[in-house]
Amino acid sequence: MKLFEPHCVVPAGDWCGEGPVWSADEQSLYWTDINRFLIHRLDAGGAVRTWLFDEPVTALGLTGHAGTLAVALASRLIFWRPQTDERRDHGFRLPGYPAVRLNDGRPDPRGSFWAGSMRNNVAPDGASLEAGGTDGVLVRIDPDGSVTEWQRDIGIANTLAWSPDHTRFYFADTLCNAIYVYDYDPVTGSIAKRRPFFTGFERGHPDGSAMDRDGFLWNCRWGGACVVRIAPDGAIDRIVEMPARNITSCTFGGIDFRTLFVTSASLSAPAQRLAGSLFAFQTSISGLPEHPFL
Numbered sequence: 001m002k003l004f005e006p007h008c009v010v011p012a013g014d015w016c017g018e019g020p021v022w023s024a025d026e027q028s029l030y031w032t033d034i035n036r037f038l039i040h041r042l043d044a045g046g047a048v049r050t051w052l053f054d055e056p057v058t059a060l061g062l063t064g065h066a067g068t069l070a071v072a073l074a075s076r077l078i079f080w081r082p083q084t085d086e087r088r089d090h091g092f093r094l095p096g097y098p099a100v101r102l103n104d105g106r107p108d109p110r111g112s113f114w115a116g117s118m119r120n121n122v123a124p125d126g127a128s129l130e131a132g133g134t135d136g137v138l139v140r141i142d143p144d145g146s147v148t149e150w151q152r153d154i155g156i157a158n159t160l161a162w163s164p165d166h167t168r169f170y171f172a173d174t175l176c177n178a179i180y181v182y183d184y185d186p187v188t189g190s191i192a193k194r195r196p197f198f199t200g201f202e203r204g205h206p207d208g209s210a211m212d213r214d215g216f217l218w219n220c221r222w223g224g225a226c227v228v229r230i231a232p233d234g235a236i237d238r239i240v241e242m243p244a245r246n247i248t249s250c251t252f253g254g255i256d257f258r259t260l261f262v263t264s265a266s267l268s269a270p271a272q273r274l275a276g277s278l279f280a281f282q283t284s285i286s287g288l289p290e291h292p293f294l
Contacts, residue, residue, distance in 0.1 A: 002282075003282050003284055006240065006241075006243060007279065008243070009278045009280045012048075013266060014033040014264070015033055015128075015265060016033060016248065016265040016266075017031055017248055017263035017264055017265055017276060018032050018034050018208065018263055019032040019072075019208075020060075020251040020263050022252065022254075022257075026044075027043070028041050029251075030069065032058065033276075034056045035056065035128065037126065038051065039051045039053065039057055039071070039082075040278075051082070051085065055074045056073065056074040058103050059072040059103070061290065061292070062107065062291070062292040063079065064293070065079075067083055069081075070090070070105075070107070074094075075097040075101065077089075077091075077092040077105075090145075091145050092145070092147060094117055096135070097120070100118065101118065103115075103136070103156060104159065104160055104208055104249075105160065106160040107292055108169075110189050112140050112143065112293070113140070113293045114138070114140050115157075116137070116138045116139075116154060116157020116158070117135070117137050117139075118136040118156040135154075136154030138171065143294045156173065156175050158171075158207050158208055159208055159209040159219065161211045164214075164215050166184060167183065168181055168182070168183065168232075169181070169182045170217055172206040176199075177201065177205050177206065178198070178200075179199070179219065180196060181194075197234050198217075198219070201236075203226050203228070203239070204221035204224020204247075207219070207220045207221065207247065207249055208249025209249075210252055210260065210288075211287065212287045212288065213288055216229050216285070218260060220247040220249055220262060221247055224245075226239050227240045227247060227262060243274050244272055244274050244277065244279075246275065247264050248263045248265050250263070251287070251290065257289060259280050259281070260282075260283055261280045263278060
């Protein structure tokens with residue numbers, strides 16, 4: 001397989017594929033379809049299994065408990081065991097739901113779960129509604145259940161990533177076409193000194209991202225048909241062309257963490273044959289494993 005050449009792994013037809021997470025213990029990839037309320041799993045043998053939930057599934061995270069995932073639904077955070085399909089509430093519920101909903105989410109280096117929200121653009125039947133406004137917030141949910149709000153007035157919260165040395169936090173507002181960088185304190189889990197990192201790129205808008213071991217951010221571009229690798233100084237290092245327009249999120253996986261798995265959406269792109277597929281390509285750089293929610 002050629003480096004940086006994407007191929008379709010699963011032609012899932014997701015309305016809005018999102019939240020990919022690689023489980024090294026299982027050598028499997030989990031990802032979601034927000035609008036169809038689904039979680040998929042691709043195992044090491046290439047088999048795909050799918051589970052249905054009662055509301056949109058927006059983000060996933062590993063946990064410190066083997067066989068258990070943290071699942072961000074539109075309204076709340078739950079714990080889920082795929083082997084038994086056991087589901088139990090974490091306790092966090094998003095104020096203001098269903099006018100707003102959770103969107104991107106990810107555990108941080110110290111074991112807390114960060115989640116961002118947006119105006120709810122998913123109808124009860126999964127149909128797409130209009131997004132917009134600045135109704136989103138960014139919160140940190142600590143292992144003891146305490147919740148801290150860090151930012152308000154967000155259009156669409158996306159991209160939660162930390163530098164390899166755990167001193168920087170990256171966060172995007174899709175509607176502003178901007179990725180920001182903050183100072184991150186790995187001891188307290190606090191963020192400060194927000195400044196622009198990657199703004200105004202003409203290829204679509206920033207969606208989800210993944211971090212590699214060299215500190216470069218791989219950002220998926222909604223409407224831009226590409227993944228862009230961004231250097232720590234904000235310069236474009238590489239653009240990987242993708243075979244679908246709406247590229248949504250990514251994570252590193254595989255035995256050596258040199259495979260970038262990429263989700264996509266068929267919403268707003270019904271004429272594209274591979275829209276909504278799970279894609280992957282090999283890289284020459286290993287990525288960072290996901291942190292667990294403790």
